[in-house]
Amino acid sequence: MTPVELSRTLLHAVRCAVDEGKLSVAVPERAVVTVPGPGGCGDYASNLALQLARPAGQPPRRVAEVLRPYLLGTGGIREVVVTGPGFLNVHLGQDASVGLVERILRDGVRYGFVERGGEGPGVRLLCPSEARALVFRDAVARILRSQGVPVYDADARDAHTNARPTPTDAPTALHLHPTPAPTSPHPLGPDASRWALLHPAAHDTPRIDARHLVQREENPLFRVRYAHARTRALGRNAAELGFGAVPGPVDGAQALLARLGDHPRVLAVAARDRAPDRVARQLVAVADELLPLLPLVLPVGEEKPSAAHRARLALAEAAGAVLAGGLSLLGIDAPDHL
Secondary structure, three states: OOHHHHHHHHHHHHHHHHHOOOOOOOOOOOOOOEOOOOOOOOOEEEOHHHHHHHHHOOOHHHHHHHHHHHHOOOOOEEEEEEEOOOEEEEEEOHHHHHHHHHHHHHHHHHOOOOOOOOOOOOEEEEOOOOHHHHHHHHHHHHHHHHOOOOEEOOOOOEOOOOOOOOOOOOOEEEEOOOOOOOOOOHHHOHHHHHHHHHOOOOOOOOOOOHHHHOOOOOOHHHHHHHHHHHHHHHHHHHHHOOOOOOOOOOOOOHHHHHHHHOHHHHHHHHHHHOOHHHHHHHHHHHHHHHOOOHHHOOOOOOOOOOHHHHHHHHHHHHHHHHHHHHHHHOOOOOOOOO
């Protein structure tokens, strides 16, 4: 279950509670789902009960307790714990986490992508002729296309499919004005320069210096690319040992699974807000949760490959696919060797 799916499940629980007279509120359009914060637990958390408390005329914890039975057993939810003033903390069953890994491995680097639909006429992206703006426009175009939005060039031709909009569906012009870089990023090379320009939010001034080239943990781009390269190496090493990835339960990986499950939502928000920095920050978060898992993937010494090793390898390869797909949206290479 992804955060988007859990959000729909939460709203369905509210509708059920309203229909049965347990709550008297208007069902909101969305329910925010996040990784549990301090004092929280489980795979996901939501402040939905706090959001509904005032219109329902009840304390938040009471609203949370009303919603709890409607959530249990739904969509792979194993347990729901109410913490603090009324946060809903959701524990998923093992089948839900296994299904998430299976889905990512099936979709590969396109996990979180949306097939093109008929939701709108598409867009034309306009920007100043300045280094950061041009890189920013390219990344935004990639992210929008990943969410099924046609992006047209100056000739009103979809740069992805070479198709033109219909006469009644003129593309919307979007003007992008990220804060310019203080100096030329080109001495950093193509990948580090793109990261330097895209990792900060559009309104922040990018930092152009050699720190983006440092091959150590303090460099976020290095951590992301290193984590991806390590997943590829582990796959090769596991094959030499005679075993492969088989999705299964992985102890202590809840935070990583939550980050992976949240990836489709992050891409959707990045497209909506034209914010490549959201993708960059997501990749750093995934890498930081993945790196402690990697030393546990392969057997040590005379240890034989077990179901746990196969499951960890599957989770690592799924996370590697998310990192590779996210880097591609930023126009940055994801090398197999680093």
